[in-house]
Amino acid sequence: MLYSTITAEAKRARFREELASGRLLRVPGAxxxxxxxxxxxxxxxGVYISGAVLSADLGLPDIGLTTLTEVAGRGAQIARVTELPTLIDADTGFGEPMNAARTVQEMENAGVSGLHIEDQINPKRCGHLDGKEVVGLDVAVRRIRAAVEGRRDPNFLIMARTDVRAVDGLSAAQDRAKALVDAGADALFPEAMRSLEEFAAIREAVDVPVLANMTEFGKSELFTTDQLASVGINLVIYPVSLLRMAMGAAARALDTITAEGSLTSRLDEMQHRAELYELIDYESYAGFDANIFNFSVEK
Incomplete structure (x- = not known):
């Protein structure tokens, strides 16, 4: 009832253990x-919390317009309802390296299990668009060092994301990956890899967990979990997939209302009210206050 029964600290410890297990973790975006x-x-x-999704939810493009407060607030809302570990997109750390340290502490306070900070300049661009620019290696390293310095819970995961592959090529991405790990990153997020071989090259360059971003309509082919596991990837995210599916269904529903005057023809595509109530554990609230739940819904 209400929120997760597992503490944030316990989720972080479990996340670390699972990342060290050797199996591929599947983490869709909520x-x-x-x-x-x-x-x-x-x-x-696990659950991924995407900056692109949060921006879109606010009707904004993913170019660094959201604030630390907005992102941490949404992170808290999501983290507190699930027993799963949560990984959140912290963009470029919301400012200078000192801001990265504060960002880590705000995300710890929000109850999430880890974050990633990228090496793009401000304002940033979606990682699968052309025309990205990255900061110099010195700034990228300082961001990660500051984030590590700001951490209070040693199990809070600090992941470094690098977008340098699209700017300077794979070899530069390997070199930067090594430098970011040397700066203290617990895991690595190489953005916009073009092939399994490129993922394998990053995997060989570092000795920390590596993430694959399987976002649709981007630079990376949509590899299967078996393919990613075969080259040693530890974690795969599907950051915008559920939002895209939901918005596609919503658009079709609105078109159906216009064309048919009702949604009768699409009832079998909907989550039933009973399924929704089961998901939010409606009936358990009866133990707290019998007046809240005093009816049943037939499927």
């Missing part, structure tokens, strides 16, 4: 707390 509960119900390993 677009709200309810979808995070669905991810958990379906048996996935």
């Amino acid at each position: 677009f709200n707390p309810l979808s995070a509960k669905l991810i958990e119900e379906k048996g996935f390993d």
